Amino acid sequence: ERARRFHTSTPSLTCLCCCMSSDFSPLSLSCYLDDDPLQPVTSDETVSVGGTVILTCRVAESDNSSLQWSNTAQQTLYFGEKRALRDNRIQLHRSTPTELSITISDVQLSDEGEYTCSIFTMPVRTARATVTVLGVPGKPQISGFENAVQEGGKVTLTCTSTGSKPPAKLRWYRGDQELVGRPDVVESVPDDPTYNVSSELTLVVSRSDDNNLITCAVDHPSLAPGDKRSEQALRVLYSPVVEIQPESDLPREGEKFHLQCIGNGNPEPTSYIWEKKDGELPPLSKADGAYLRFEMLNKSDNGVYLCHADNGIGNGQGEYTLLVQDPTAMSPSSGVDHAVIGGVVAVIVFILLCLLIVLGRYLIRHKGTYLTHEAKGSDDAPDADTAIINAEGGHSGAEDKKEYFI
Structure with a gap:
């Protein structure tokens, strides 16, 4: 060689x-x-x-x-x-x-x-x-995906690059994952030593593919990896997934209240139907598109509520169980707050009791010392007069003797 x-x-x-x-x-x-x-x-x-x-x-x-x-x-x-x-x-x-x-x-x-x-x-x-x-290949062009595709359908994409010599290789990617397309089709250009290369990729799309990028990249000796590539965002139509969201977590009797029907689909739902499971909607409730409004809650409103959302591609259903509470009911978060406050108060009371005990023992000790000083000198005095003088501190030469009760 x-x-x-x-x-x-x-x-x-x-x-x-x-x-x-x-x-x-x-x-x-x-x-x-x-x-x-x-x-x-x-x-x-x-x-x-x-x-x-x-x-x-x-x-x-x-x-x-x-x-x-x-x-x-x-x-x-x-x-x-x-x-x-x-x-x-x-x-x-x-x-x-x-x-x-x-x-x-x-x-x-x-x-x-x-x-x-x-x-x-x-x-x-x-x-x-x-x-x-x-021959440096041109930037690849992706075609065949002008319209959105319904979930579960197939889409065929075509990638084309011109002017390469030797013929370029085309690679497909979904995100970082490489996909396998059909073998490249190579066509020579009349009166020119270059080649046009095309490749096809067929996908069965799901709702998770919506807005995913499909990339066609050119592999050629004249290019560094990733130098020339094109991207195409997938558009997938799919039926909605429905969720009912309450206005608050504590619906109380006598208050206004509403439920919101949220449909996650492509396109967005355009039709909403509300119903109560095993019964009719309460007379004081009103269906307003994606909302079900209650003017004044009553415990008779308790039950399971259903929302049906339709976007033209399909229908989705969500449900919510309504339990109306007493007007004095506190939210779980309030209960937690009261428990925390009670705990803090208990700790403070305990600390005060400990301080009172320590202070009492301190006062008792000092009272014993005072009584001992009053009787000081009486034990060694020869007579009563001398004992009184010594107790009052008049005997300057005597040694102070201290006695403490423990």
Whole structure:
């Protein structure tokens, strides 16, 4: 494979074996030294339409002979540093005694082909480089889903991309999940080397597919993954799922009250029918579209209420059990609040009782100390007068003796 990409006029067996080794590169000419150091070496290049390609020709040694690049029509592009063809897209990149490199910008499909590098020795030696031009595919276009599809129905989408070379591959995705479509259909373009590619995808849709994005992405060597893609939002029609929502969680006797019928469908429901299970609607109730209104609740209004919602695609039903409470009934949240308040009050009372107990013990201790001080000195006094003086603190030389009750 390596030998195939490097063309020479008369490669020897020794050179061929060397070029097939893993150490060979276009920048290394050692494998030619034993054969012909003046033999030019080139490499094949691949470029996308609109890009720039560099063509490089090198020799291992120089005998002052000039290198020359020619195009696919054998027109001379550069002879050494001298431009030979008036094409501003072609510019000199590097010129040395052993190398001649040129660039071709804004490459077109017509630039594809075999380019020749020559060195004018005796005899003339040549090498060829094949330039492959990739046709960049156009942005994919999705068709076949102009109208919404009913739940459970099928939809077929077609994705088309033009101008690719080689033919592009088309991939389908629903969100991040890749889907499998039919094999791509490839059509060649008359008088053009590019291809048009199309792919079909058939889906059975459900209500969960509504507003989901279906993506068609182009896979091609000229593009980075995800560079070119198109998205199509699915539109699915489905019958409503019905839920009845009460005005409050605590319907109390004597108050106004209403129920709301909520239908989740596509399209939105346009028709609502209210009824009471196992009976007729109360005389003080009024059906008003999606609402059932009660002017004044009564315990006779208790029961199961049904709402039927229709959106033209299908019908859905929801139900709600009404239990009218006494006028003094408190909501569950109020009960929780009262329980919290009661708990806080109990904690405060407990703390106050603890403080009273501690304060009582403190006062008792200090009262005992006071009584002990009144009798201080009477035990050691020789007579009653001395004992009274000592108790009043008149005996300054006596040692204070303290006694505490614990």
